[in-house]
Amino acid sequence: MVKITLAVVALVALVYPSSVAALWPLPRSLQTGSQALTLSSSFSIDTAFTAPSDLQDAISRTLEYINQDKHKxxxxxxxxxxxxxxxxxxxxNKLNLHLGSKDALSIAQEAIKPLESRDESYTLIVPASGNATLCANSTLGLFRGLTTFSQLWYSFEDAVYTIEAPIAITDKPAYPYRGFMLDTARNFFPVTDIKRTLDAMSWVKINTFHWHVVDSQSFPLQVADFPELSEKGAYSPAQVYTPEDVKDIIAYAGERGIDVLIEVDTPxxxxxxxxxxxxxxxxxxxxxxxxxxxxxxxxxxxxxxxxVISFTQSLFSSLADQFPSSYVSTGGDEINLNCYAKDADTQAQLRKNGQNIEQALSTFVLEVHSTLKDKGKTPVVxxxxxxxxxxxxSNDTIVMVWISSANVRAVVDKGYRVVHAPSDYFYLDCGAGEWLGNDIAGNSWCDPFKTWQKAYSFDPLANLTAAQAPLVLGGQHLLWTEQSDSSNLDSIVWPRAAASAEVFWTxxxxxxGKPRDVDEALPRLHDIRFRFVQRGVKAIALQPLWCALRPGVCDLQA
Amino acid sequence: MVKITLAVVALVALVYPSSVAALWPLPRSLQTGSQALTLSSSFSIDTAFTAPSDLQDAISRTLEYINQDKHKxxxxxxxxxxxxxxxxxxxxNKLNLHLGSKDALSIAQEAIKPLESRDESYTLIVPASGNATLCANSTLGLFRGLTTFSQLWYSFEDAVYTIEAPIAITDKPAYPYRGFMLDTARNFFPVTDIKRTLDAMSWVKINTFHWHVVDSQSFPLQVADFPELSEKGAYSPAQVYTPEDVKDIIAYAGERGIDVLIEVDTPxxxxxxxxxxxxxxxxxxxxxxxxxxxxxxxxxxxxxxxxVISFTQSLFSSLADQFPSSYVSTGGDEINLNCYAKDADTQAQLRKNGQNIEQALSTFVLEVHSTLKDKGKTPVVxxxxxxxxxxxxSNDTIVMVWISSANVRAVVDKGYRVVHAPSDYFYLDCGAGEWLGNDIAGNSWCDPFKTWQKAYSFDPLANLTAAQAPLVLGGQHLLWTEQSDSSNLDSIVWPRAAASAEVFWTxxxxxxGKPRDVDEALPRLHDIRFRFVQRGVKAIALQPLWCALRPGVCDLQA
Structure with a gap:
């Protein structure tokens, strides 16, 4: 039951055809035919080279998805x-995988290379008859291609099929960083939740798990050198990430082409x-x-x-050893200067150092970054x-812009590389109401809800010069968890976070050649959402099923 | 990560003590002591009378909850x-149940009595030592008391206990109608979802499942006399409610003290x-x-x-036979007069009838209501x-006010009984963004999100005279499902729908004697939310756990 007032209503509904090749994200280059092709019951995926075990596992999962999606x-x-x-x-009958390099590194090894040397490109040919071919320069590229391959197929009765053969895809990401951030401190998420999320991320080719692991509310991360942090700071002895959990998460992510960017927000x-x-x-x-x-x-x-500086350096040194990524985030948001102004201890120390608070902040951050660089890590802030x-x-630092997308230009003007993480497009928590207890008329600070359409409309290069474009590494959706935990993780994240995955891949x-467009995208987003649900991730319905079956009919008509 | 600007900030946080008796909804009369009392490992619930089977089942479930909540x-x-x-x-050792009437009707029989003759009152005494006693005039009252009893207990290690003994409760609802509405037409919900929701409803003493079963998008209800409606109108042959499903839902609801109010929205x-x-x-x-x-x-x-009138009468006649409730809703919202003005068929018929559209509408509705009355049903619109x-x-018709709570007075002024269902307080779908496909900057029509705090602040008697108060039957939260299905049912409904449950019970x-208050309520709402999760209903976190453990500390300070 809704009340809608439309200023302008046209006479004819624009009905968009449903894209049969319901790929998400869209490949960079795609040619499709109009012939039917079914998957043989003995269909197999073969490699001519000795595949590392995580690629073998990825092949097995691909076959499972194809058989179990049962997506009509x-x-x-x-x-x-x-x-x-x-x-x-x-x-x-067959998909043959070809690797264009002699060394078959594991997907996990490829996934943690520096962004500029990570190769996710692939070529996929599904002919109208004969065998299909997937070629890539890396196992990571092959994994991305397998992900695409698994999305080509529909089910009807016993058949698994496409009606768009032959299909030719040449693909690589537009931006090297495509992430998802999860806050596991406001509320705790068990490892199973994180793994399920990593699976979902991999299905839309997200390659970075930005793990905001601790915050003021809890410290679930067990740090080997500082066990007291989680002993005293975790919500309970059960609500921790042990070193084994971390290793497990890193491995699980790596096998799915995902780098784990750990953040301990400081100061x-x-x-x-x-x-x-x-x-x-x-x-x-x-x-x-x-x-x-x-x-x-x-x-x-x-x-x-x-x-404190020494402690923080030791903490990050420990993290640098634990996390194989090339990147570590030291945070740095929302520093409250009044807190320091009122802190006698800090004021005494500043006098002793002969520094003001900004100078002390600079020393603190640069010392910590120096520790990370000594460990071969690039800092993120x-x-x-x-x-x-x-x-x-230093100018190699990667900067995440969150307060507003309008601030990107200022960061880029200073020569820094940016990751788009703007609250005005990609904050998944906005629109869920006020979590402060007694605020009856209040609502979320970043209201309204950031729809998938809004996220999808994001322009990564807005307000930048052509010369500045290479400083944009990519972007991500983010979930701050004041009002989220296991109960609503899937439903608040998916399928919305798939929108930025396509923005930064495609x-x-x-x-x-046409600009990306929500009307073209929606049928595909419905498609990938149904696959998510079928694979056990509770992504929400974007529309009544009646609308999902009739692309374009449930549009606001202009 | 949030940006909050506070106009006024006081110097001291008001810290509210956590209520140990974390009951939801609050009983009308409650006395508690400060003594510890544990549940014996051989604790049992006994009846001196021959309990109907649904009361026996309710006793079993109560014992299960007490053992399995494990709520610290x-x-x-x-x-x-x-x-x-x-x-x-x-x-x-024992809770003894006493029934104050000779005939032990089943809970299900009591639950479908007319609102004015339904008796949900009970008295519960848990002494500091000795046996506990639960007294009621009906099995329905006993069931409400069992629900309360199950919320008294916390766990620590092996103990199940309260530290507020002795406890004395005398309780009955402030309003006879406390509902929840679910739309199963925009998207389909399997019977298991509905049953889980009925369980959750019963935990907070909601007594009416308002089932908006069909709508323009789909017709999942199999109607015996009109099988073609669902054959052609369901989303798929699997997405239907068979007569057996309906029977199952009615029985499941009845055993939990819930009346099923079926709605087929017309015209x-x-x-x-x-x-x-x-x-x-x-x-x-x-x-x-x-x-x-x-x-x-x-x-x-x-x-x-x-x-069409004849068809609609037959349809409602069939529904009246299928649903044992005293009430049936014929809907009646959002009639588009332009549709009829442009319909040649309708215009010809109006000329033939010598009626204008409003007169024809009146005939249509009154004929259908007449059919329902002949079947002993009271119509709802x-x-x-x-x-x-x-x-x-007719003046016995029950009217649901949805467009705005401001419209209640107009309805009551005409002498009708009302059920509060206002979009500005109780619509669970608001704030989830625009579901129309191509509306990039759009948001939900009834933005913003309706928080539990907002719902909790609802005054059922606002703008009414004391003489009009008896015309208010109660109210309900509602879920329209353009953007909801199985994936997010629990998380979008709970614990918010518990807010109206308390407004209309307490x-x-x-x-x-103090007015209901969000600060007093929040710790209890956290409590019941944790029980929901433990019992398998994915109610969302309202705050970081850090806040849930520290009542009042995460308040907006005035």
Whole structure:
């Protein structure tokens, strides 16, 4: 039941044909025919080379998905009109994988290479008859191609088929970084949730799991050298990530072409460290919280203290050893200067150092970054570290812009590489209402809800010059979890997070040269959403099924 | 990561004590002590009378919940501070149930009585030592008392306990109607989803399942006399409610003290009937849809046609036989007059009848209501049937107000009884973004998200005179399912729908005489939410767990 007032209503509905090759994200180059082709019951995927075990596993999963998706075409009749074409259609017996390099590194090894040297490209040919071929320069590229291959097929009765053979795809990502960020500190997520999310991410070729693992509310990460952090800071002894859990998550991600970017947010968002190191934290639990932090509980590392700097360096050194990624995030958002101004300890230390707070912040950040660089890591920070504070982080630092997409230009103007993480497009928590207890008329700070359409309309190069374009590494959806946990993880993330996955894989244009377009995209997004559900990820319905079966009919008509 | 600007910030956080008796909804009268009491390992619930089988089942479920909730107190330490009190605490061996009437009707029989004769009252005494007693005039009252009893207990290690003994509760609902509405037409929900939802409803003493079973998008209900409606109108042969399913749902609901109020929305929202009876429906699928309906597809019953009236009467007659409730809803919202103005068939029929469209609407509705009354049913309608159209429905008709809570007074002024179902407080779908495909900047029509706090602040008697108060039967949360299906049912409904359950059970005041208050309520809502999750209903987290353990600390400070 809805009340809608339309200013302008045209007389004719534009009905878009459903794309049969319901791929998500769209490949960069795609040619399709109009012949039916079924998968042979003895269909196999073969490699001419010795495949590393994670590629072998990926092949097995691909076959499982193809057999178990049982996805009927999203058209009226659900594919019954295809039945006659399938009777005498040729069948595909084999997909042959070819690797264009002599060394078959594992997918996991390829997935953690620096962004500029990661090769995710592939070519996939599904002929009208004969065997199919998938070629890539890396096992990572082959994995991306397998992901695409698994999305080509529909089911009708016993047949697994396409009606768009022959199919030729040449593909590689428009941007090297395509991520998803999860906050596991406001509320805890079991490893099974994270693994399921990694699976889903891989289905839409997201390649980075940005793990905002700890925050002021809890410290679930067990750090070998600092066991007290999680002993005192986890919500419970059961709500922790053990070293084995971390290893498991990194391995699971790697096998799915996903790099794990760990973040320990500093110096803000660290109240929970006061539970184990009360002397390290300024204004811990200070009231009223809003004077000292953007959300309760207040508490920030005493950044001017040499022992705190040393602790933080050791912490990141430990993380650098634990996480094989080329990147580590030191955070750096929402530093509350009033907290430091009111902290006698910090003020005494500043006087002793002969520094003001900004100078001390710079020292703190650069010392920590120096530790990471010594370990071969490239630091990642939130935008405040280059926009709001004169920290002077080195130009190889990667900057995540979150407050507003309008701030990207300022970061790029300073020569930094950016990852788009704007709250105005990609924050999944917006629109879920106020989580502060007594705010009856309140709503989410970043209202309204960020729809998939809004995310899909994002232009990664807006306001930038052509010369600045290479500084854009990519982007990501993000889930802050004040109001989320296991109960709604899938439904708040999917399929929306698939929108940025396509924005940053496919780039500005469809393979036919036209700009990306929500009307073209929606039928494909319905398709991938149904595959998600079939594979056990509770992605939400975007429309009534009636609309999903009738592309374009449930449009706002202009 | 949030940006919050606070206009006024006070210096001291108001910290509310966590209510140990974490009951939801709050009883009307509640006295608690401060002594520890554990449940004996041989604890049993006994009846001195011959309990009907659904009460026996309810007793079994109560024992299961008590054993399996394993709910630790939501305080820092999770109840570890209680351990010393539990060592020598007396233990409770027995809860004795007493029925104050000679005839032990089943819960299901009591649950479908007319609202004015339904008795849900009970008295529950849990002494500091000795046996506990639950008394009621009906098995339905006993069931409500069992529900309350199951919420009294926390777990710590092996103990199941309260630290608030003795406990004395005298309870009955402030309003007789406390509902939840589910739309199973925009997207389909399997019977298991509906049963799980009925369980959850019963945990917070909701007593009416308002089943908006069909709509313009699909007709999943198999109607014995009109099998073609679902054969042609269901999304698929699997996505139907068979007569056995309906029987199963009614029985499952009844055993849980829930009446099933079936709605077949007429004469609007009926486009799908055109699939089986194309001659019965005006402007079926007409484009642009916005000229003919509030959402696609357009289509309304040709209400002036004698054969349509006859069909609709037969349909409701069949429903009246199938559903034992005293109430049936004929809908009546969002009638699009342009659809009828442009329909040559309707215009010809009006001329033949010598009626204008409003007169024909009146005839249509009154004829259908007459059929229902002949079957002993009281009709229920949406507000348009008394506010927007001069239909002249009889004064015993129950009116649901949905467009705005501001419209309640107009309905009551005409002498009708109302059920509060206002979109501005109780619509669960608001805030989830635009579901129309191509509306990039759009958002939900009833933005913003309706928080639990907003729902909880609802005043059922606002703008009414004291004399009008008895016309308010109660109210409900509602889920329209353009963007919902199995994937997010639990998370979009719970725990928000528990807010209206308490508004209409507990009424304006807490047992201590103070007005209901979100700060007092939140710790209890966290509690019941954790029980929901433990019992398999994926209710969402309302706050970081850090906040849930520290009542009042995550408040917006005034």
């Amino acid at each position: 075409r999203l058209v009226v009749g659900r594919g019954s009109a295809d039945a006659s074409k399938l009777k005498d259609a040729p069948s595909l 803000g968002h660290t109240a929970i460290i006061s539970e184990s190191h009360s002397d390290f934290v300024a204004c811990a639990g200070a009231a009223p919280w809003a004077d000292f932090a953007n959300e309760p509980p207040a508490g920030q590392l005493r950044l001017a203290s040499p022992s 939130w935008e405040e570290m280059v926009i709001d504070h004169p920290v002077g982080v 780039g500005a244009s469809q393979p036919n | 107190r939501l305080v820092v330490g999770r109840g570890s501070a209680d351990a010393s009190k539990l060592k020598d605490a007396p233990s409770l 609007g929202h009926t486009a799908i009937i055109s699939e089986s009876h194309s001659d019965f429906v005006a402007c079926a699928g007409a484009a642009p849809w916005a000229d003919f309906a509030n959402e696609p597809p357009a289509g309304q019953l040709r209400l002036a046609s004698p054969s 949406w507000e348009e049937m008394v506010i927007d159209h001069p239909v002249g429905v 009424g304006a005041s807490q047992p201590n």
